[in-house]
Structures are given as structure tokens and as C-alpha cells.
Amino acid sequence: LDETSLPIDLLLSVRRDGRATLGSQIEEQLRSAIRSGGLRPGARIPSTRDLAHQLGVSRRITVEAYAQLAAEGYLTLRQGARPRVSDTARIPGAVIEARAAPQPPPRFDFRPSMPDVSAFPRRAWMRSLREAVNAITDADLGYGDMRGIDTLRSALADYLGRVRGVVADPEHVIVTSGYSQGLGLVAHALAARGATRIAVEHPGYPEQTLIVARAGLEAVPVPVDDSGLRVDALPSVDAVVVAPAHQHPTGVVLSPERRAGLLAWLREHDAVAVEDDYDAESRYDRPGIGALQGLDRDRVVYAGSASKTLAPALRLGWLVVPPHLSDAVATEKMVADGGSARIEQLAFADFLARGEFDRHLRRMRARYRARRRAVVAALAGELPEATVHGIPAGLHVTLRLPEGHDLDAIHAEARRRRIELETSADYGLPSPPLLMLGFARIPEPAIRAGVRELAATIRAAADS
Numbered sequence: 001l002d003e004t005s006l007p008i009d010l011l012l013s014v015r016r017d018g019r020a021t022l023g024s025q026i027e028e029q030l031r032s033a034i035r036s037g038g039l040r041p042g043a044r045i046p047s048t049r050d051l052a053h054q055l056g057v058s059r060r061i062t063v064e065a066y067a068q069l070a071a072e073g074y075l076t077l078r079q080g081a082r083p084r085v086s087d088t089a090r091i092p093g094a095v096i097e098a099r100a101a102p103q104p105p106p107r108f109d110f111r112p113s114m115p116d117v118s119a120f121p122r123r124a125w126m127r128s129l130r131e132a133v134n135a136i137t138d139a140d141l142g143y144g145d146m147r148g149i150d151t152l153r154s155a156l157a158d159y160l161g162r163v164r165g166v167v168a169d170p171e172h173v174i175v176t177s178g179y180s181q182g183l184g185l186v187a188h189a190l191a192a193r194g195a196t197r198i199a200v201e202h203p204g205y206p207e208q209t210l211i212v213a214r215a216g217l218e219a220v221p222v223p224v225d226d227s228g229l230r231v232d233a234l235p236s237v238d239a240v241v242v243a244p245a246h247q248h249p250t251g252v253v254l255s256p257e258r259r260a261g262l263l264a265w266l267r268e269h270d271a272v273a274v275e276d277d278y279d280a281e282s283r284y285d286r287p288g289i290g291a292l293q294g295l296d297r298d299r300v301v302y303a304g305s306a307s308k309t310l311a312p313a314l315r316l317g318w319l320v321v322p323p324h325l326s327d328a329v330a331t332e333k334m335v336a337d338g339g340s341a342r343i344e345q346l347a348f349a350d351f352l353a354r355g356e357f358d359r360h361l362r363r364m365r366a367r368y369r370a371r372r373r374a375v376v377a378a379l380a381g382e383l384p385e386a387t388v389h390g391i392p393a394g395l396h397v398t399l400r401l402p403e404g405h406d407l408d409a410i411h412a413e414a415r416r417r418r419i420e421l422e423t424s425a426d427y428g429l430p431s432p433p434l435l436m437l438g439f440a441r442i443p444e445p446a447i448r449a450g451v452r453e454l455a456a457t458i459r460a461a462a463d464s
């Protein structure tokens with residue numbers, strides 16, 4: 001197939017009232033589109049034959065207009081190839097985007113929160129995606145139910161009941177674009193019925209403060225200790241966001257007493273909790289503790305995500321909403337985006353039904369368990385003065401340094417050595433000095449060297 005025969009549309013129009021010739025109108029519109037950046041450098045444009053046909057003018061006119069623009073340096077014309085907008089460098093006044101020079105990759109990437117996406121189950125996902133495209137009904141190719149595709153809501157209800165002890169009626173499951181959107185939808189629904197204040201853990205997932213603020217709620221920080229959220233420190237709020245299974249970033253679990261205390265508090269204050277269960281599947285010493293939602297389905301909104309288990313790029317999350325809030329949250333979903341992408345939902349339902357999700361989790365758990373163990377062993381050897389906090393779970397270890405370490409100096413030294421990491425200063429808590437060391441993406445053989453380099457970084461920062 002000759003490349004020039006591929007049809008390409010171009011938004012041009014010509015007037016035949018005689019004020020300007022047809023050729024000069026074509027030239028002027030192309031020139032101005034290229035100068036303004038609407039037609040970008042290298043962009044393909046229609047062949048002269050195609051454009052002549054689209055505009056209903058003779059081919060001679062388009063050939064001459066293109067030749068003129070090529071002579072001026074706007075277009076590149078080559079025999080047998082699609083005409084293109086040429087390099088902007090030669091066009092005066094053209095908009096040239098500054099491209100940041102690519103940064104070399106970090107030598108050791110200890111940032112928390114990211115799973116090892118290099119292990120994304122591409123083949124199994126492709127199979128489910130292909131199956132979804134084949135199987136999706138014409139009805140499901142429309143907007144359908146804002147809460148999500150029936151088969152996925154049922155599959156999620158089964159999965160969450162089995163693995164997380166969530167009591168879920170598919171009626172009240174809402175598929176979202178990740179946890180982030182789920183929290184935003186709940187916040188909007190609460191604000192619409194008069195809520196004004198919502199408690200968030202401090203330190204906690206930084207983005208959530210912004211998310212609830214956009215819904216018009218005031219985020220009230222509540223401290224966290226070794227038993228999780230300080231329920232005794234809860235102020236007067238309409239809702240509480242909490243990560244009971246594995247608090248982020250401290251890595252602690254909400255103790256049984258605190259769980260009971262929180263549920264009692266919610267009942268007493270007629271409030272609801274949003275349970276962020278973002279990485280409950282990554283527990284390495286025993287099965288995860290059941291979700292808080294299973295203890296009170298009328299007071300707890302359960303929120304989950306595929307971001308830690310599969311990949312953030314999927315933007316797949318889910319809510320299990322108390323019946324009294326379910327319609328209000330579904331309305332917010334409709335307002336936000338008219339429902340999540342349905343082919344991907346069907347693919348995920350197929351992925352769950354085939355047992356691929358369980359298989360993937362089992363594989364990743366073994367991989368993460370080994371990496372975590374290697375990091376903890378290396379830390380004991382290289383940084384004996386520091387202590388590891390939190391349970392064997394999640395995608396990072398929380399390392400407590402002795403008092404007196406300057407986290408800004410550690411950050412600066414790490415940058416110099418091309419080591420990526422996060423500290424408690426990134427969460428607005430410089431003391432006690434904590435490092436959040438993600439281990440998910442560092443292959444086991446590189447861990448010892450990475451931790452040695454980290455220890456050298458901390459010593460150099462202390463000496464400087």
C-alpha cells in the first residue's frame with residue numbers, strides 16, 4: 001500500500017467569493033496552523049490528491065500550494081511518501097516545546113508504593129482482554145450501569161468476601177478509577193449531604209488531603225502510634241479515613257482494641273469510616289487481618305485498588321458502600337466520568353474467574369517476601385543502629401534512625417548518589433527520623449549493594 005493513499009482528514013476550508021485565490025487560502029491556513037503549533041513538527045498531512053478531493057478543488061491548486069510551502073520550509077515533500085510538516089527549527093516564530101533532558105535512571109530506587117510492574121502478567125491479562133473484547137455484548141458497549149459491569153461487581157463481592165472478610169452485596173459494589181477516585185466519590189457524596197469535616201491519618205497518604213479538600217471537606221489530621229490511628233484523639237468529624245490493615249507510611253496495624261474503639265466511636269458520633277485497604281494482599285508472615293468493613297457494613301465504606309497488586313496504570317479500584325450511601329456514591333460516579341472503562345472491567349472479571357489474580361498474588365508474595373527478608377538482613381548488617389518498624393507486609397520497610405539525623409541532608413546526599421528514597425519529612429514529620437524503603441522493585445541480588453550504598457549515604461550526610 002502506497003503510504004500517500006491513506007486518507008487523512010484536515011480541518012481546512014476555502015471560500016469561493018473571489019477575495020483570495022483558493023491556493024493562497026490553503027497556503028495561509030496551513031502556514032498559520034503550523035506557526036501556532038496546531039500542526040506539530042513532523043505531523044502527517046493529506047496528500048495533494050486527497051486534499052484536493054476533500055476541498056473540491058483541482059489537484060493543480062493543492063500541488064502548487066504545497067510546493068510553495070515546501071519552498072518556504074513549512075513542509076517536507078518526498079516522492080511516494082506522505083507530506084509532512086517539517087522541522088520547526090527552520091520556521092520563524094514557530095512554537096517549539098522545550099523538552100527536559102532525560103534523567104539517567106536511579107542506581108537504586110527505594111521509593112515506596114510502587115509494585116514490581118516488571119512482573120505484570122502480560123500474557124494472562126492479554127488473554128482476558130481478548131476474551132473481553134470478544135464477549136462484551138452490544139448492551140455493555142453502551143454506558144450501562146454507572147456502578148460497573150455486573151460480572152465484575154459479583155466477582156469482586158466473591159473475592160473480597162473470601163480473601164478480606166468483606167460483606168459485599170454486588171448491588172453496593174462500585175468500580176472506580178483507583179482508590180483515589182473512590183475516596184473522592186465518597187467525599188463528594190458525604191459533602192452533598194452536609195458533611196464538613198473528615199479525619200485523616202497523620203502521617204498518611206499525602207494525596208488524600210487534597211482529594212477530600214476538592215470535595216469541600218476539611219481534612220483534620222489525627223496522629224498515629226504503634227497501634228494505629230489514635231482513636232482517643234479523634235475530633236468532631238463526619239467521617240474518618242483509615243488504613244487498618246497496614247497504615248501508610250508507618251506500616252503499623254490497627255490493634256483489635258482500636259478497631260473496636262473506632263467502631264464504637266463511629267456509632268456514637270453517627271459517622272462513617274473509609275477503609276483504605278490498598279495493600280492488604282501483601283502480607284508475608286500470615287494471612288491478612290480481615291477488613292474492618294466485615295464488622296460493621298453500615299458504618300464502613302470499604303475501598304480497594306489493583307494499583308499495588310497488578311499495576312497503577314490499570315486505574316482499577318472498587319468500593320463496597322453501606323446501603324444508605326450507595327445511590328449517592330453511584331450518582332457521584334456518574335457525575336465524575338459516566339462509569340469506568342467497561343472492556344477493562346470485563347477483562348478483570350475474566351482474570352479473577354480464571355484464578356489468575358490469585359496466582360499472580362501468590363507469585364508476587366513469594367517474590368516480595370524474599371526481597372523484604374534480604375533488605376532487613378542487609379540493614380541489620382550495614383545499619384545496625386537503625387530499627388525496622390511495622391509488620392512484614394506491604395511494599396516498603398519503615399526504618400527508624402537514631403535521633404539527630406538530618407533528613408534533608410540525607411535526601412541531598414542520596415540525590416548526589418542517584419538513590420531514590422522517601423523519608424518522614426516527605427510526610428511532614430521530620431522527627432523521629434524515618435526512612436520509607438521500598439523493596440518491591442529491587443532484584444534480590446542488588447539489595448545488599450543498595451543497602452550498603454544507602455548506609456554510606458546516611459554516614460556521608462551525617463559527616464557533612
Ligand SMILES: Cc1ncc(COP(=O)(O)O)c(C=O)c1O
Nearest residue numbers: 113178179180205248278305307
Ligand atoms: C495509602 C495508599 N492508598 C491507596 C493508594 C492507591 O491509590 P490508587 O488506587 O488511586 O492508585 C496508594 C498508592 O500509592 C497508597 O499509597
